[in-house]
Amino acid sequence: xxxxxxxxxxxxxxxxxxxxxxxxxxxxxxxxxxxxxxxxxxxxxxxxxxxxxxxxxxxxxxxxxxxxxxxxxxxxxxxxxxxxxxxxxxxxxxxxxxxxxxxxxxxxxxxxxxxxxxxxxxxxxxxxxxxxxxxxxxxxxxxxxxxxxxxxxxxxxxxxxxxxxxxxxxxxxxxxxxxxxxxxxxxxxxxxx
Numbered sequence: 001x002x003x004x005x006x007x008x009x010x011x012x013x014x015x016x017x018x019x020x021x022x023x024x025x026x027x028x029x030x031x032x033x034x035x036x037x038x039x040x041x042x043x044x045x046x047x048x049x050x051x052x053x054x055x056x057x058x059x060x061x062x063x064x065x066x067x068x069x070x071x072x073x074x075x076x077x078x079x080x081x082x083x084x085x086x087x088x089x090x091x092x093x094x095x096x097x098x099x100x101x102x103x104x105x106x107x108x109x110x111x112x113x114x115x116x117x118x119x120x121x122x123x124x125x126x127x128x129x130x131x132x133x134x135x136x137x138x139x140x141x142x143x144x145x146x147x148x149x150x151x152x153x154x155x156x157x158x159x160x161x162x163x164x165x166x167x168x169x170x171x172x173x174x175x176x177x178x179x180x181x182x183x184x185x186x187x188x189x190x191x192x193x
Contacts, residue, residue: 006053008145008163011046015039021185022177027121029169030177034187037117037145041074050162051078054115054143057160062113062140064088064106068098068128075115079143083113090128098124098131106135119144119161120169122153129157 012018017039023031041047054075067076067089080087088104106112112132119125125142132139139157147153147161150168172178 006049006162008050009165011040012037019185019187022182023185023187025120025169027123028172029120030172030175031167031169032177033167034185035118035146035148035165036187038071047074047078050145051075052082053162054145055079055082057143058113058141060140061111063110064112064137066090066112066114066128066132068114068116068124072115072117075117075145079113079115090131098127100131106132106137108136110137111140112137113140114142116142116144118146118148119153119159120148122149122155125153125155125159129155
Protein backbone atom coordinates (compact mmCIF):
# COMPACT_ATOMS: atom_id res chain seq x y z
CA UNK A 1 0.00 0.00 0.00
CA UNK A 2 1.49 3.38 -0.97
CA UNK A 3 2.61 5.51 1.96
CA UNK A 4 1.35 8.71 0.39
CA UNK A 5 -0.34 10.10 -2.67
CA UNK A 6 1.70 13.10 -3.82
CA UNK A 7 0.58 15.54 -6.46
CA UNK A 8 4.04 16.17 -7.94
CA UNK A 9 2.75 18.52 -10.64
CA UNK A 10 1.06 20.69 -8.03
CA UNK A 11 4.21 20.73 -5.88
CA UNK A 12 6.40 21.67 -8.86
CA UNK A 13 4.02 24.50 -9.76
CA UNK A 14 3.73 25.76 -6.16
CA UNK A 15 7.52 25.93 -5.81
CA UNK A 16 8.13 27.60 -9.17
CA UNK A 17 10.02 24.55 -10.41
CA UNK A 18 8.52 24.50 -13.94
CA UNK A 19 10.30 27.23 -15.84
CA UNK A 20 9.45 28.54 -19.30
CA UNK A 21 11.97 30.11 -21.66
CA UNK A 22 14.73 28.88 -23.98
CA UNK A 23 16.99 26.36 -22.31
CA UNK A 24 20.12 24.57 -23.50
CA UNK A 25 19.96 21.33 -21.52
CA UNK A 26 23.05 19.51 -20.21
CA UNK A 27 22.32 16.83 -22.85
CA UNK A 28 22.81 19.41 -25.61
CA UNK A 29 19.12 19.49 -26.55
CA UNK A 30 17.08 22.68 -26.40
CA UNK A 31 13.71 23.01 -24.70
CA UNK A 32 11.08 25.62 -23.99
CA UNK A 33 10.51 24.18 -20.51
CA UNK A 34 12.91 23.27 -17.72
CA UNK A 35 11.96 21.36 -14.57
CA UNK A 36 14.11 22.16 -11.56
CA UNK A 37 13.29 19.48 -8.97
CA UNK A 38 16.00 20.76 -6.64
CA UNK A 39 13.50 23.45 -5.61
CA UNK A 40 11.46 20.63 -4.05
CA UNK A 41 14.32 18.52 -2.74
CA UNK A 42 15.77 21.46 -0.79
CA UNK A 43 12.90 20.94 1.68
CA UNK A 44 13.64 17.82 3.78
CA UNK A 45 9.96 17.06 4.46
CA UNK A 46 9.22 17.09 0.70
CA UNK A 47 12.37 15.11 -0.11
CA UNK A 48 11.23 12.43 2.35
CA UNK A 49 7.74 12.24 0.84
CA UNK A 50 9.07 12.13 -2.72
CA UNK A 51 11.57 9.41 -1.81
CA UNK A 52 8.90 7.37 -0.07
CA UNK A 53 6.58 7.60 -3.09
CA UNK A 54 9.46 6.67 -5.44
CA UNK A 55 10.52 3.73 -3.24
CA UNK A 56 6.92 2.44 -3.34
CA UNK A 57 7.14 2.13 -7.14
CA UNK A 58 9.46 -0.91 -6.83
CA UNK A 59 8.72 -4.18 -5.05
CA UNK A 60 12.07 -5.91 -5.64
CA UNK A 61 14.66 -5.62 -2.91
CA UNK A 62 17.58 -3.31 -3.63
CA UNK A 63 20.99 -3.46 -1.97
CA UNK A 64 22.12 -0.07 -3.28
CA UNK A 65 20.39 3.11 -4.41
CA UNK A 66 22.50 4.92 -7.00
CA UNK A 67 22.02 8.51 -8.17
CA UNK A 68 23.18 9.37 -11.69
CA UNK A 69 24.98 12.51 -10.51
CA UNK A 70 26.30 14.02 -7.28
CA UNK A 71 23.54 16.65 -7.53
CA UNK A 72 20.93 13.91 -7.08
CA UNK A 73 22.64 12.31 -4.09
CA UNK A 74 19.96 13.81 -1.79
CA UNK A 75 17.29 11.84 -3.67
CA UNK A 76 19.36 8.64 -3.50
CA UNK A 77 20.02 9.17 0.21
CA UNK A 78 16.34 9.62 0.99
CA UNK A 79 15.24 6.60 -1.08
CA UNK A 80 17.98 4.56 0.61
CA UNK A 81 16.72 5.69 4.01
CA UNK A 82 13.21 4.43 3.14
CA UNK A 83 14.63 1.13 1.83
CA UNK A 84 17.14 0.67 4.67
CA UNK A 85 20.11 0.30 2.30
CA UNK A 86 23.14 2.34 1.30
CA UNK A 87 23.25 5.20 -1.21
CA UNK A 88 25.95 6.07 -3.73
CA UNK A 89 26.24 8.37 -6.72
CA UNK A 90 27.99 8.20 -10.06
CA UNK A 91 30.20 10.91 -11.53
CA UNK A 92 31.14 11.80 -15.10
CA UNK A 93 34.47 10.60 -16.38
CA UNK A 94 36.67 12.54 -18.82
CA UNK A 95 35.26 10.67 -21.84
CA UNK A 96 31.63 11.47 -20.99
CA UNK A 97 30.93 8.10 -19.41
CA UNK A 98 30.19 7.32 -15.76
CA UNK A 99 32.42 6.16 -12.95
CA UNK A 100 32.20 5.59 -9.23
CA UNK A 101 34.48 7.78 -7.12
CA UNK A 102 34.91 8.19 -3.36
CA UNK A 103 35.63 4.47 -2.94
CA UNK A 104 32.01 3.69 -3.83
CA UNK A 105 31.54 0.20 -5.22
CA UNK A 106 28.90 -2.27 -6.26
CA UNK A 107 29.49 -5.89 -5.32
CA UNK A 108 28.89 -8.68 -7.81
CA UNK A 109 25.24 -9.72 -7.72
CA UNK A 110 24.01 -6.69 -5.78
CA UNK A 111 20.64 -5.29 -6.81
CA UNK A 112 20.81 -1.61 -7.70
CA UNK A 113 17.93 0.83 -7.98
CA UNK A 114 18.94 3.86 -10.03
CA UNK A 115 17.27 7.19 -9.21
CA UNK A 116 17.26 10.50 -11.02
CA UNK A 117 15.25 13.67 -10.94
CA UNK A 118 14.19 14.02 -14.59
CA UNK A 119 14.41 11.55 -17.49
CA UNK A 120 14.60 13.05 -20.98
CA UNK A 121 16.38 10.88 -23.58
CA UNK A 122 17.59 7.89 -21.54
CA UNK A 123 21.24 8.30 -22.61
CA UNK A 124 22.47 9.12 -19.10
CA UNK A 125 20.40 6.27 -17.64
CA UNK A 126 21.89 3.79 -20.13
CA UNK A 127 25.40 4.89 -19.12
CA UNK A 128 24.48 4.18 -15.50
CA UNK A 129 23.08 0.74 -16.39
CA UNK A 130 26.35 -0.01 -18.20
CA UNK A 131 28.34 1.14 -15.16
CA UNK A 132 26.40 -1.19 -12.86
CA UNK A 133 26.95 -4.02 -15.36
CA UNK A 134 30.69 -3.37 -15.30
CA UNK A 135 30.59 -4.20 -11.57
CA UNK A 136 28.42 -7.27 -12.31
CA UNK A 137 25.52 -5.73 -10.40
CA UNK A 138 21.84 -6.08 -11.36
CA UNK A 139 19.75 -3.01 -12.11
CA UNK A 140 16.23 -3.67 -10.84
CA UNK A 141 14.83 -0.46 -12.26
CA UNK A 142 15.08 3.29 -12.60
CA UNK A 143 12.97 5.65 -10.53
CA UNK A 144 12.58 9.28 -11.57
CA UNK A 145 10.55 12.13 -10.20
CA UNK A 146 9.56 13.36 -13.68
CA UNK A 147 9.57 11.50 -17.00
CA UNK A 148 9.92 14.24 -19.64
CA UNK A 149 10.36 11.81 -22.52
CA UNK A 150 7.92 11.75 -25.39
CA UNK A 151 6.83 8.24 -24.45
CA UNK A 152 9.71 5.95 -25.37
CA UNK A 153 13.04 5.55 -23.66
CA UNK A 154 15.42 2.86 -25.02
CA UNK A 155 15.97 1.09 -21.68
CA UNK A 156 16.46 -2.56 -20.80
CA UNK A 157 14.99 -2.14 -17.29
CA UNK A 158 11.69 -0.72 -16.03
CA UNK A 159 11.47 3.05 -15.56
CA UNK A 160 8.84 4.32 -13.14
CA UNK A 161 8.10 7.97 -12.48
CA UNK A 162 6.00 10.02 -10.12
CA UNK A 163 4.93 12.28 -12.99
CA UNK A 164 4.82 11.86 -16.78
CA UNK A 165 5.29 15.32 -18.27
CA UNK A 166 6.23 14.85 -21.95
CA UNK A 167 7.97 17.85 -23.46
CA UNK A 168 9.45 18.26 -26.88
CA UNK A 169 13.19 18.83 -27.13
CA UNK A 170 15.18 19.91 -30.17
CA UNK A 171 18.72 19.50 -31.39
CA UNK A 172 20.36 22.93 -31.67
CA UNK A 173 20.21 23.18 -35.47
CA UNK A 174 16.47 22.35 -35.53
CA UNK A 175 15.41 24.47 -32.54
CA UNK A 176 12.52 26.81 -33.40
CA UNK A 177 13.48 29.00 -30.42
CA UNK A 178 16.94 29.53 -31.92
CA UNK A 179 15.37 30.19 -35.33
CA UNK A 180 13.18 32.86 -33.69
CA UNK A 181 16.34 34.31 -32.08
CA UNK A 182 14.94 33.91 -28.56
CA UNK A 183 17.83 34.31 -26.11
CA UNK A 184 18.74 31.52 -23.73
CA UNK A 185 17.34 31.59 -20.22
CA UNK A 186 20.10 31.45 -17.63
CA UNK A 187 20.07 28.99 -14.74
CA UNK A 188 22.96 28.50 -12.36
CA UNK A 189 22.37 24.74 -12.51
CA UNK A 190 22.69 24.67 -16.32
CA UNK A 191 25.85 26.76 -16.28
CA UNK A 192 27.47 24.16 -14.01
CA UNK A 193 28.10 26.59 -11.16
